[in-house]
Amino acid sequence: MSSQAKPDPDDESFFCQLCSTIKFSRSDFREDNAGATTPSSPWTEPTHTQSHITPQAASLLRSPTKRQVHAQSTTISTSSMDELLNHSVEWPNHPDLFPPLAATATPMHVHAPHLLPAPPKPHHHAAALRFTVAASAAAPSATTRKAVIVGGGLAGLAAATHLTSLSVPFTLVEASDRLGGRVATDVVDGYRLDRGFQIFLTAYPECRRLLDFPALRLRPFYPGALVFSGAGDGEKPSFHLLSDPFRLPLRSISAAFSPIGTLSDKVLVGLTRLRAAATPDNVILSSPETTTARHLEQLGFSPSIVERFLRPFLAGIFFDPALDTSSRLFELVFKRLALGDNALPEDGIGAIASQLAERLPAGSVRLNSRAAAIDPYSGVTLDTGEIISGDLGVIVAVEQPEAEKLLPQLSNREKPNKKSAERSTVCLYFSADWALVEDPILLLNGSGKGIVNNMFFATNVAPSYAPAGKVLVSVSLVGSFADREDADLAEEVVRELGGWFGAGEVASWRHLRTYRIGFAQPDQTPPTAPAGRDPRVGDGVYVCGDHWCSATFDGALVSGRRAAEALAKDRGLSS
Ligand SMILES: Cc1cc2nc3c(=O)[nH]c(=O)nc-3n(C[C@H](O)[C@H](O)[C@H](O)COP(=O)(O)OP(=O)(O)OC[C@H]3O[C@@H](n4cnc5c(N)ncnc54)[C@H](O)[C@@H]3O)c2cc1C
16 A cells, blocks of 8 residues: 555545454464563554554564464454554644553553652562551550541551541451452462452552552553454454554554454544543543443444443443443543553552551551441441440441441432342453463453453463463453352353363363452442542441442542541541
């Protein structure tokens, strides 16, 4: 194609000329395996010229290399980025909109170093942290006026962090034997198993305020996904690379000729991304809301891109395949994906909670202490009958169903006639001897068949997720699958992924563990209040948690801060 030619955006056949299909065979990757290297340069947001494409992106997008998908006879449709980029619209390259990604081999770039606490704290393993907290949890002094925080997830930890900074004494009671709530990592035989697939988005503003990013040693995902489109009768399985339309619209456009959506879908993704990135949070959070499914339709996305990419992608985020989740949440997450990196801490997602927990005053935490009743005037009664004094106030930082048990007045306030929707997931981990894809990329099931929603080779993102020489495979399903035993589910998953990669390639995977997360997220169907509700729910009683804001790490942290600020203000302990 002449570089002078102007593409007609309505003429898909024009773009199809740019399309090339690369086929890989088992012998291809066998040869290549030894020579494959980890890229030393990050994925950077491309501008409008070809020269900005990193070698890594180029290999993913167009080069007929042999290191892409390590499956027998797997097909990846790619495109000629060179030619397309010569005709691409120019996208702003403002550093705030397109922060640079870090090298995969080194800790991630910090976007807001001035916001970080200094000096960075030394790293601790979650297990070590548990020991420290438990060991230091002495009985609180009876003479000091205190607040009580019920629940030690991110919301409770944020509340505790802010009370500490306001010099307000407190006792945090946590029902389980560790802090972090839904954000947890188990170390099993040297494998780091996050309790459910979770991704840290570096653009979360509250996380930037509270967390020491360098100490988390964040490892980025490739900002995009490899979509498995299925395998027809006698046909080879096919995968299509979609660069993250929220972070890398140009690369997304480069996939214009893939069968995942139409050309106008790709342009629309870029435009929607720019709009979201430029819209202040308060505008997003107070805009008229509908369901995400309806919103995508109103935005003009075709059924093809919804079914093959957006639905599986968003279902994996909201655990809501029907996409009934509020359009406000979609826009908010869309914006965060556009403005930051997707990453995993080297020590697992639990490191986020561990970092907050490390900063709490010694003796302020009581593990294995379940609150059974809240009394605004005396504090909290544990299920053992013990009363924890909370004469400064009680912050209830438990998950939604438990909050509604402790404070029945919270139940279904906004949706009296509606049963909360189930938001469940199952995450299965396998040990393997080699990764079938070499890049730190999420693989999405866009075939519309099977039970797998997404999978990835966790050790491609963070090698620390497995012992040396081993590969950790993470597979996520959306739903509870309550009717199936763990062993049957694991078998079914391996069988299904055999259809993606070849049965022989997955036959040796060893099932490590299955996590069933019945309550993964609260109901976020309209009407919602993701900007956050007033934490004051009664005299001296405050509520926080992701159900009180948005069901994200950031939402939980924001809600915890607001509860602590409200308590301190009401007691005249802050300005
Ligand atoms: C599988 C999965 C994937 C996710 N992925 C992402 C993601 O990629 N990005 C993102 O931003 N968010 C994600 N989330 C959402 C995020 O993890 C949550 O929104 C957030 O962690 C909620 O924190 P919380 O403090 O509100 O609640 P929780 O973490 O549930 O904390 C509540 C705490 O209260 C304790 N508790 C309960 N009852 C009592 C009681 N009676 N007495 C004392 N203690 C009690 C619990 O043991 C728990 O520790 C994901 C969640 C899950 C489950």
